[in-house]
Amino acid sequence: MAFPSISFVFLCFFCFSFLNEPRLSLADHVLYTDEILMPGQNLTNGPYLLAMHHNCRLVLYNNTQPSWSTNATANGNSDCYLVLTQRGELVVRRSVHYALWSSGARSKKGKYALVLDAKGRIAIYGHRRWSTSNPNGLGGPEDLAIEEPATEYVLQSGHRMLAGDKLKYKEYELAFWRCNLVINHTRSGRWLWQTNTKVTQGPAGCYLQLESSGELSVKNGAQRLWSSNKRTDSGLHLAVLRFDGRLAVYGPLVWSNVRMDDSIVADAVTYGGSEYI
Ligand SMILES: *[C@@H]1O[C@H](CO)[C@@H](O)[C@H](O)[C@H]1NC(C)=O
Ligand SMILES: *[C@@H]1O[C@H](CO)[C@@H](O)[C@H](O)[C@H]1NC(C)=O
Ligand SMILES: *[C@@H]1O[C@H](CO)[C@@H](O)[C@H](O)[C@H]1NC(C)=O
Ligand SMILES: *[C@@H]1O[C@H](CO)[C@@H](O)[C@H](O)[C@H]1NC(C)=O
Numbered sequence: 001m002a003f004p005s006i007s008f009v010f011l012c013f014f015c016f017s018f019l020n021e022p023r024l025s026l027a028d029h030v031l032y033t034d035e036i037l038m039p040g041q042n043l044t045n046g047p048y049l050l051a052m053h054h055n056c057r058l059v060l061y062n063n064t065q066p067s068w069s070t071n072a073t074a075n076g077n078s079d080c081y082l083v084l085t086q087r088g089e090l091v092v093r094r095s096v097h098y099a100l101w102s103s104g105a106r107s108k109k110g111k112y113a114l115v116l117d118a119k120g121r122i123a124i125y126g127h128r129r130w131s132t133s134n135p136n137g138l139g140g141p142e143d144l145a146i147e148e149p150a151t152e153y154v155l156q157s158g159h160r161m162l163a164g165d166k167l168k169y170k171e172y173e174l175a176f177w178r179c180n181l182v183i184n185h186t187r188s189g190r191w192l193w194q195t196n197t198k199v200t201q202g203p204a205g206c207y208l209q210l211e212s213s214g215e216l217s218v219k220n221g222a223q224r225l226w227s228s229n230k231r232t233d234s235g236l237h238l239a240v241l242r243f244d245g246r247l248a249v250y251g252p253l254v255w256s257n258v259r260m261d262d263s264i265v266a267d268a269v270t271y272g273g274s275e276y277i
Contacts, residue, residue: 030154030240031114033126037082048120056080056100058092060257062120068257070101088112088126088254105255113240113250115154123256125238129214130230131248134183134193157237157251161208167241174241179206179225181218183247192245197225210239214251236260 029045031037037058042051049061055075060068070092074080080094088110090103103124110127117123153169155161166175172192173184183193197218199206206220214232216239218225228249235252242248253260 029116031082031084032242033084033086033088033111033113035084039078039080043114043116045116045118045120048116048118050116050122052080052082052092054078056092056094058082058101060116060120060122067120068122072100074100084112084114084124086110086112088124090114090124090255103255107254111250112254113238115238115240117154117156118152121256121258121260123236123260124254125236125250125252126254127250129232129237129249129251130216130228132183132193132246134246136244136246153241155208155210155239157210157212157214157235159210163204163206167239167247169241169243172241172245174208174247176206176208179204179218179220181206181208181226183241183245185245193247195226199225208239210237210249212237214249216247216249 029043031043037043037050037052039052039054039056042049044050047063049064051059051061053059055073056078057073058070059066072092074094079096080092080100082090082092084090086109088107089105091099092101094100105124108127112124112126112128114122114124151166151168153167155167161167161174163176163179166173168174171185171187173186175182175184177194179197179199181195181197182191184190185192195218197206199220204220206218206225208216208218210216211231212234214237215230216228218227230249233252237249237251237253239247239249
């Protein structure tokens, strides 16, 4: 029998060709649609860790104390993985197809994002509603730079990113240059995208705000200087500075492991890296 191995390879290529073993590194806290978390891999945000174990259990830890977990296990098996599907469903699969656990909430086909946030909650947002139009990363092997995303790269709706703040993912940085909102490739110093906003008169107190409608805007005081012009259903949204150097908006919330407060006090909360509703 010379063929089984070939058909096995073909089968597995077929099964996994749409999945991406992630470019996850230490302190990554976002998983995107079609990315998988293999046994031994994890998402990390401060003291919080979401780990996929070899016994197929997905466990959320707070400082090494388990705080939430899926209960289905498979003894002696480590052919399991966690995937975020195009329907915004989180599934622990075993033996390629068999679903051992699922978040259960299936939504419209699209691109979703699973986030382990700074409060230790896991939540799925989507589908993706808007994205900046800059080219997809800069290419080249340097993109695998080992620089770790030690900083926040997610802005939640109801929060603001003030002029002195930034979102940073590896070599990409979203920051204000005066009142111009810029995605900076810090290794080359090149600006990949910008809003071209400026304030010609009076004092400038510019900030980026994500509304509960999913609309992203640059404001100076009450004056709107720029908008993504993309509104969706009201609810919790996220703006994420992605691994490819794009800023994208996902939402509203489709699932979370705990009850999330949907009430948004848009003007009361200021983004400060760890200040959440
Ligand atoms: C989490 O993942 C990182 C990077 O892959 C790894 O170095 C670390 O040991 C993992 N931690 C745990 C507790 O699994
Ligand atoms: C995590 O643990 C710390 C104490 O170790 C506690 O103060 C904090 O509230 C916990 N976080 C959650 C989300 O329960
Ligand atoms: C796992 O079991 C515990 C204890 O019975 C339960 O509290 C928890 O909700 C279960 N986890 C899930 C994800 O269903
Ligand atoms: C872009 O990154 C370069 C290199 O780190 C830095 O010198 C420059 O100030 C940054 N530009 C902005 C607008 O943040």
